[in-house]
Amino acid sequence: MSTAPPPPPPGPAPGPTTHTFNGPPGMTLDQQKAFVQAQMQHQAQLEHTKQQNLQRAQTLPSIDDEPFTPLPFTINRTEHSLSLPPDFVSSPSLVQGDPSPQEILDGINSLAKLFKTAPPQAIPPPPQKIDQGRSAQVVKLKDEGNAKFKARSYDQSILLYSASLAVASQRMPWEASGIFKEEMSTVLCNRSAAYGAMGDWPASYADADAVVKMKRPWSKGHFRKAKALLGLSRPQDALTAINLGLEYEPSSIELLAFRDEILAALKAEEEERRREELDSDEEEGAGK
Structure with a gap:
């Protein structure tokens, strides 16, 4: 008959739990204890703030809880307007403090009418859009002025340069400023040359000085x-x-x-x- 092996000798009794100190080196034991205590207090404060934020978030109303009532708008594509059934038009605001359906309807139709009747320059296009038709007209008048200048018809060239400048100066403020400066400086420089060819040096100087300031x-x-x-x-x-x-x-x-x-x-x-x-x-x- 076999006998069970004897039990292993008991190991050493477990000692107290130890913590690794990660604070700045060179601290005394009391300083280390104070540092660890401060870290524990900071972590406890962070956890308390987290729990407060979670409780506050649970009390906020959900987007799904907000009232929403669709309005049965009808689009009039001929007059570019919207309309509502009479019972909706005369009803009060659906939510306290909100505009009434009639006020909403009037605002939308007024905006649609503005966009329909306003001149093109009153409605800004996408950013940095350039009026290519205006650019072509500026170049055409400038080139005609250059032809008159070469033919020594300086007075005619000045008229054409001035017309080119008038077209360029009417660019909308939302167009790229670099285009405006390039067109104006080039034509002003040419007109300065034409004034100089006629001996009108004050006018020639005025145009040239403007060119230097712009470019x-x-x-x-x-x-x-x-x-x-x-x-x-x-x-x-x-x-x-x-x-x-x-x-x-x-x-x-x-x-x-x-x-x-x-x-x-x-x-x-x-x-x-x-x-x-x-x-x-x-x-x-x-x-x-």
């Missing part, structure tokens, strides 16, 4: 402005204008060549001033 990095605007200033016998201001343009396009052949022309004009002006001073000195010497 500052464009060398052509600085060139036209400097050209007009030189025509106004202001070579020093013309040099300042051309140097500003060279800051944006240092290798512009047109600007560099015209700067040489301005420098030659300044040199000639200085030589003329010296001759006048010499002549004045000689006259004073002869009078003694």
Whole structure:
């Protein structure tokens, strides 16, 4: 007869439960206890707040609980309006504080009438939409002005450039601003050249200055402005204008060549001033 194996010797009695400390290193035992206690209080506060939020959410009304009453609207496609049966039109508000069915009906029909009778420009299109028909008209008038300019019919070219500017300036405010600046600056620059060709340097300067303000990095605007200033016998201001343009396009052949022309004009002006001073000195010497 076999006998059962003897039971294993009893193991050591379990010791107290230990907790791993994850606080900052270098704390004393008292500091560690205070740190753990603060963490436990923080967790308890978070759990309390969570339970409060859950209880509050359970008291909120569900969307399905809100009253909803469909209205039997009838669409009149000829007059672009809505109508309701008489008993609904005369009924009060379905919910306290809400508009009545008649007020709802009047508001919808008024809005539909506005959209039907308002001019196209009163209803904004999608963002960044460009009026291609207006763009084509601006280019057409500008090109006709260029043809008159090449034919030396400067007065006619100015009229056509002005008409092109009038069309471009009537763009709606919701159109892309870059298109407006591009069209206006190009046509103004051309008109500045036409005014200059006629010797109307003040008008040429006004157009060129507007070009620089609208499209500052464009060398052509600085060139036209400097050209007009030189025509106004202001070579020093013309040099300042051309140097500003060279800051944006240092290798512009047109600007560099015209700067040489301005420098030659300044040199000639200085030589003329010296001759006048010499002549004045000689006259004073002869009078003694």
